[in-house]
Amino acid sequence: MNIEQFYPLFLQANQVTIDSRKVEKNDIFFAFSGENFNAATLAGEALxxxxxxxxxxxxxxxxxxxxxxxxxxxxxxxxxLAIHHRRQQQIPVIGLTGSNGKTTTKEIIHAVLSEKFSVQYTLGNLNNHIGVPLTLLSIKPEHEMAVIEMGANHQKEIEFLCSIAQPNFGYITNFGKAHLEGFGGFKGVIKGKSELYGYLKNNGQTIIVNENDPVQVEKTEGYTPKITFGKKDSEYYFELFSEGNFVGLFYEGDSAVSKLTGDYNFTNLCAAASLGLHFGIGFGKIKDAIENYMPTNMRSQIVKKEGRTLVLDTYNANPSSMQASLHNFITFEGSKTIIIGDMLELGDESEKEHAAILKLAEELGFDQIITVGKNFRNVHSSPLSFENTAALTEYLKVNKIKSENILLKGSRGIALEKSVNFI
Known part of the structure; x- marks a missing residue:
């Protein structure tokens, strides 16, 4: 069986899945096997x-x-199959990567562009060597655009994902201290993420540049075509605008306020608004998209509970995003407790980075600092340092946090959201 022979059958299918439990009528099931499991045995069940x-x-x-x-x-x-299907598409594909904010930016871009176009986009966090193909294969004839998130934790991964997604537009949210172990340090992060620039340049495609980021400016200097934002002489210029704990932007006499917290989300909003304006969407429609977008994915998500404000940012954490979250949270009015979980995949830098975050938290003067995970416990000698979320939960069952504002921030593997019901 080759791709050309199979493709006509694929075009008759509703969707592609790798999960036998989710197979529905007219789907194509890819039987992925592991070391201890032969998924081919589920072929009959799928049929x-x-x-x-x-x-x-x-x-x-x-x-x-x-x-x-x-x-x-x-x-x-x-x-x-995904590469072959992508080559049949005559629609703009926007590729996204970066250390922080990929998923939030992707979702806001989708919201903005959907004001005018039918847009397919990466669902959830399906941004790897399996998720990117699945997203591409979900593009249907009615779609006019696609937004593809690409994640990576080592060199050459973005390069490979670009060869599959073949983006016409590309944006790197930022370069931060994420996956330091796999990338080989911060310089390795810049090199790995910049593989998106390499693909776009080699193929004459458009780069979206935040001109307030010196690395983005340096890596794209002299290149065209590109879409720029950030400075007054950029193609698009927005000013930071906020109401209470929510961040927004101001553009040509009008403002749009999101339901996201943190000034670090300002550039995410700017990237989405810039793309919207580039594709002919008026700011009024962009404003509607930004203000109607409701974060529900544990990324900068604000939850009201029993008169208190909880900030859920438990999907991912690294030193860069943790620092930004703490600086943002300290600006909240009222008493503040932080529950911060381990930042994973930092390699040899782990102890130093966890100690630096703990020191920052102490210097900022939060009313209560709770840490979760072995890495924080190595540097935080306190009764409020817990080895895991289960231990934190047991504590919360008998000790109510009294602060008006509570931040939960940690890596996915720590699963801090499991403690929310006990706060």
Whole structure:
């Protein structure tokens, strides 16, 4: 079975899935197997659910009469199918990467562009070598644009994802201290994320540049085409505007205030607004999109509970985003407690970075500092330092936090959101 032979069948399908539990009528099921599990054994079950076809990588399970097809690698076939499908699309594809704010920026861009166009975009956090192909394969004839988030934790990963997504526009949110272990330090982060610039330059595509970021300016100097924002002489210029704890932007006499907290989200809003204006969307519509966007993904999400304000930012954390969150949270009016969880994948820099964040938290003067995770516990000798979220939860069951404002910020692996019901 090759891509050209299979593609007409793919075009008849509703969607592609790698989860047998989610197979529905007319879907294509890719049977991904692990070391201890042979997903090809689920081929029959998938067909019973109405699957149009099943892709397996065990020859003895192939049954062409039933549309069970063998390929040497289900992953490589998925990626090759996505590349082939992408090449058929004559629509703009916007590629996003960066250390912080990728998902939030992607969702705001989707909200803005959807004011005028039918836009497909990365669902959730499906931004890796499997998620990017799945997103591309979900593009249908009615879609007029696509926004593809690309994540990475080592060199050459963004380069590979670009070869699949083939973006026409690209934006790097920022360069921060994330995945230091895999990238080989901060310089490695810049090099790895800049692979998006490399692809765009090599293919004559458009780069979106925040001209307040010196690294972005340096890496794109002298290149065209590009869309710029950030400074008064940029193509698009916005001013920071806020109401209470919510951040927004001001543009040509009008303002738009989001339901996001943190000045660090200002550039995310600017990137989305710049793309909207570039594609002919009036600021009134952009304002509607920004003000109607409701964060629900544990990223800069504000929750009101029993008269208190909780800031949930528990999907990811690294030294750069943690520092920004603490500086933002200290500006909240009223008493403040922070619950901060370990920042993972920092390698040899871990102890130093956790100690620096703890020192910053103490200097900012929060009413209460609670830490969760072994890395913070190594540098925080306090009864309010817990080894994991389960231990924190047990504490919260009998000790109510009295502060008016509570920040929860940590890496995905710490799962601080599990403690919310006990706060």
């Amino acid at each position: 019973e659910k109405g699957a149009l076809a099943v892709i397996v990588e065990q020859k003895n399970f192939e049954d062409k009469a039933k549309n069970i097809f063998y390929v040497p690698s289900t992953l490589e076939f998925l990626q090759e």
